[in-house]
Amino acid sequence: MNQLLVTGGGGFIGSNFVFLTQLNSNTATINLDKLTYASHPHTLQALSQIPNYHFIRGDIDDQNLVTRLLQDYQPDAIINFAAESHVDRSIANPNEFIQTNVVGTANLLETTRLYWQELDAPQKSAFRFIHISTDEVYGSLGPQDPAFSETTPYAPNSPYAASKASSDHLVRAYFHTYGLPTITTNCSNNYGPYQFPEKLIPLIIAQALNQQPLPIYGDGLNVRDWLYVEDHCRAILTVLERGEMGETYNIGGNSEKTNLAVVKEICELLNELVPKPGFDYQSLITFVKDRPGHDRRYAINCTKIKRELGWQPQETFSSGLRKTVQWYLKNQAWVNAVNTSDYQNWLAQQYGIKP
Structure with missing residues (x-):
């Protein structure tokens, strides 16, 4: 692929994907992102240093803009990361999620279809539209239920x-x-560098370093499968290169953990890496009122992508978590830039944690 249009490339997974693609310096990346609260200025600054990188501020919902970008850059593929992605915020304001994730995707697909239909035969055959989704579409599992597969009902x-x-x-x-050459990937919970600290792992790291309460919903026994973001991005590249058109691929980390276990492991790492005599970060753990409709367990069966495309995660949860904690420790300026009054007010609203 010589030209990639990445939508939502200023966010957590999208930015990591852009960094990874630039290991191949022959690939030009066009990043279309409307820059919501979760798009970090330091991340955008780091991306801007990449060769063959072009940033355009805009919305996938803007068909005129997307049409112009497709005509100007003639991308070989579109990787659609653009989405509102935080469950808590969707509960508070569902309309934003419907507008971006449903209407925005619909408009992006239609604009892409019109572009794709005008390509010559070789370009048309080579073109790809990769849609990045989530395991949450499958609902909730019981403790003994088999993991989500690509045929699990939504x-x-x-x-x-x-x-x-x-x-x-x-x-x-x-x-x-229409025959548009699409592939969908459904991933489990991502973690790693550049994740906005409203999500569990960076939130807990930030709170612990400030010796503030570590909020855990309910009893903390909700289970998630944890996937290191670089493993996820490698899987997307694998799907882009070798995936079958019209197929879905589940991408997971083979790392089921309760939220409580995740928080305790973060605390153990901080006790090792940032020790405070006589103090255990686990003493900050605070159980808060559960999220409405909180799914109990997610688990991903990623046998298909391993069998058909040869991908599997390279990181264990322990190795990925250590890298993640070390990244946040080394990038405190990045974290501090997020710590605005709006962010503190959001913590107070969600968890009852006062600024």
Whole structure:
């Protein structure tokens, strides 16, 4: 691929993907991002230093803008990361999620279809549209239920999950109706560098370093499969290069952990890396009122992508978490830039943690 259009490349997973693609200096990357609260200025500054990188501020919902970008840059593939992705915020304001994740994806697909249909035969055959989704579309599992596979029926339980399920169905429809060469990936919980600290792992690291309460919803026994972000990005590149058109691939980290276990492991790492005599970071653990409709367990069966495309995660949860904690320790300026009054007010609203 010589030209990639990455939507949402200023966010957590998208930015990590852009960094990874630039290991191949022959690939030009066009990053379309509307820069919501989760797009960090330091991340954008780091991306701007990359050769063959072009940033355009804008929305996938803007069909005129997307049409112009497609005509100007003639991308070989579109990687669609653009999405509102935080469950808590979807509960507070579902309409934003419907607008971006459903309407925005629909408009992006239609604009892409019109562009793709005008390509010559070799370009048309080589073109790819990769849609990045989530395991949350599958709903919640019981303790003994088998992990989600690509054939698990959709049963979304939050406005976020429902909006992503809707976008997945639209992508599928554009493949089956128009022949648009689409592939969907459904990933488990990502963690790693550049993640906005509203998500569990960076939130706990930031709170612990400030010796503030470490909020855990309910009893802390909700289970997630944890996937290191660089492993996820390598999987996306694998799908881009070798994936079958019209298929779905589940991407997981083979690391089921309760939220409580994750928080305790972070505390153990901080006790080692940032020790305070006579103090244990676990003493900051605070259980708070549970999230409405909180799914109990997610688990990903990623046998298909391993069997058909040869991908598997390179990091264990312990190795990935250590890298993640070390990154946040080394990048405190990045973290501090997020610590605005709006962010503190959000913590107070969600967890009852006062600034």
